[in-house]
Amino acid sequence: SPPGYLERFQGLSRRERGVGSSSSSSSSSSGSSADQHDLLEVENLLESYLMMVDGTLAKLAGIGEYIDDTEDYINIELDYNRNRLLRIEILLTVATFSLAIYNLVAGILGENLVLPAAWTADLRGFIVINLTTVTVCTTVFIVTWKMMVKRKLI
Numbered sequence: 001s002p003p004g005y006l007e008r009f010q011g012l013s014r015r016e017r018g019v020g021s022s023s024s025s026s027s028s029s030s031g032s033s034a035d036q037h038d039l040l041e042v043e044n045l046l047e048s049y050l051m052m053v054d055g056t057l058a059k060l061a062g063i064g065e066y067i068d069d070t071e072d073y074i075n076i077e078l079d080y081n082r083n084r085l086l087r088i089e090i091l092l093t094v095a096t097f098s099l100a101i102y103n104l105v106a107g108i109l110g111e112n113l114v115l116p117a118a119w120t121a122d123l124r125g126f127i128v129i130n131l132t133t134v135t136v137c138t139t140v141f142i143v144t145w146k147m148m149v150k151r152k153l154i
Helices: 005-011 025-109 123-150
Strands: none
Touching: 025 123
């Protein structure tokens, strides 16, 4: 109970507390004892309600902290997944760049240019050009990827 509450309540006259006055002195002393008992009951009830309110407040404060922690955890998970998506995007961009070299060679050969006879005489020239282009594309991809990892860009 709040400090001084009992003393202030006991200091009030019976009429100020809303209790009817008794006419005899014996009933006044027994009424005073009953009033004291009622006062203690009310004080105990108020104290138990105050304890329940304090317990509820503590639970709500704990739930608030739990919500804040959960929100922080979700933000961390979102950041982690966003970073993973950015790495995948960089990987796809590097792969697209390396495949652009193959598209360049295919575009040049698709222009119906006159190529040396040694390249076009048989199927072996076609295979050599494609394998060389694929090797160059793969090398560009790996070198670019390793360079980005070394510089801690990804």
